[in-house]
Amino acid sequence: MKNIDLSVVKNTIRVRPNDSYKGTYGKVGLIGGNTNFGGAIIMATEAALNSGAGLITTLTDPVNLTSLHDHAPEAMFANYNDDSELEKLIPTFNVIVIGPGLGTNKNSLKIISKVFKLVNNKQILVIDSSAITMINQYDLTLPDNQIIFTPHQMEWQRLSGIKISDQNEDNNMKVVNKLDSIVVLKSHHTEIYNKEKVFKNPGGTPAQATGGMGDTLAGMIGGFVAQFSNEYNAVLSAVFLHSAIADELAKNQYVVLPTHIIQRIPEFMKKYEKKG
């Protein structure tokens, strides 16, 4: 398995054309954050914003509104319990990130089922955390979209049926082929699969082992695929930068929090943008 090549990252993050505006950089909807896990969708939102997505709407429980706007006034808000809001907004997004902090109860099921009904096949779906768990738990039918799954090892066990101890390249690839999707299998050295290939992330540090780290990655992936045209390379670049920032911070910090990473995304994107 090859490591992510830095040249892919440098060729993916392009210099922004002068003649552009917010619409050029994608409309992203992020769905999650129940009454217990508001932080997850707020971190995902901030990560997508700092990755450069042009317009962001966060669909979450209303209890999170004040905190969301305190952290990310750039993001718009919608109540994910309001069906008419979902019907109006879901078709307007280029990219939908669903799962961070969504939970797995009956209300979470109602929301994910509604979203899966409303999406159209031009939209890219990033499916993370609780949303992955619910696909297995409630035997949900996946919509016919370009899907990027971002499971940790237990979520991958739930989705793929492969026990953590049996998760190797051959076994994983068989399921990726059936899913016909991109799978970001998160671990110390995260692996990124599609039907044709798999790359390993060379970076990453145990200083990153804090709740919310994956929620942040899901938001970054949403922001990157909204802007950069080759989805697989955009995912590789987001995964690479997420841990490159952590590795840099870990030189001087015992722990690296998701919010620390989020603040450094624009600076690192500038460092790796395509020159010339």
Ligand SMILES: NC(=O)C1=CN([C@@H]2O[C@H](COP(=O)(O)OP(=O)(O)OC[C@H]3O[C@@H](n4cnc5c(N)ncnc54)[C@H](OP(=O)(O)O)[C@@H]3O)[C@@H](O)[C@H]2O)[C@@H](O)CC1
């Ligand atoms: N601030 C917030 O709002 C936050 C909100 N969050 C939200 O919480 C929701 C639930 O997500 P979740 O990941 O915490 O729970 P779940 O899916 O049950 O997985 C945990 C189980 O799997 C096992 N396990 C085995 N291997 C593992 C591995 N490599 N990585 C991880 N786990 C591994 C593990 O074993 P254990 O550690 O107990 O031995 C345990 O039994 C989701 O919506 C998420 O977005 C969180 O992001 C935190 C911050």
Ligand SMILES: Nc1ncnc2c1ncn2[C@@H]1O[C@H](COP(=O)(O)OP(=O)(O)O)[C@@H](O)[C@H]1O
């Ligand atoms: N020891 C480690 N080395 C490198 N990366 C790690 C380590 N522990 C956790 N991470 C990273 O942190 C993230 C954890 O994701 P996840 O379990 O979904 O977190 P959460 O759901 O709490 O946001 C992944 O990106 C993973 O690669």
Ligand SMILES: [Mg+2]
């Ligand atoms: Mg997670």
